[in-house]
Amino acid sequence: AGHALAAELLEPDSVDLITVLNHDSQAAGVTVIPMDECYFHSHEMMEHRVMYLLAGKAATEICYDIVDPGVGSDLRRAFAIVARFVDNYCSFGFDQFVFAGETSDGLLDRRDTRVAAELERYYTQVKKLLLANKDKLVALTNRLVEEKTLLGDQVQQRGFAPTGGRHQTGDARSDLQRKVFQYGLRAVALAELIDLGTVACNLNIVNILA
16 A cells, blocks of 8 residues: 555556555565656656655554565665666766776775665655655555455545546556456456556556555
């Protein structure tokens, strides 16, 4: 729920499907969010992705006051993105840039320290965002506990996304979601959506716990 809510608050109407059904031995569920074709050309969109990757950890702490032991995959993805900010893009200055394979201890220490500091900053931002919308977070968490799987238009109907977006009635993706969800075939729904996303808009899968 934390991933989905953060994504909708940062980029409205961005979630296609969320579920807490276990699809493998590692994750408790998934959130399906389209990877916009402009993603790698937009620093802001990449920052948003970092924030909603960290949102699962924040949501678990907010809702349950415990440390989430299932966020390893999310953290690795977030670290990788921020490392690109620090090194490849020099988003925070040039003193951490690795030039021509230079790997001095001082440079690597500066880079790792900056990556950790920026992740702390993004985590603080997304946790504040979720705390400011705690009523929505709790409502979405409770609904997921009850229904297990929600489609994008159902998230929209809860007020987390503007109306008239990608998920309005008649959209091919939304029709497919409803058709499969109606028969309770969650695994098939996920497989079909991933296959459709490969052709239509390069779906990206983000593991979630809360």
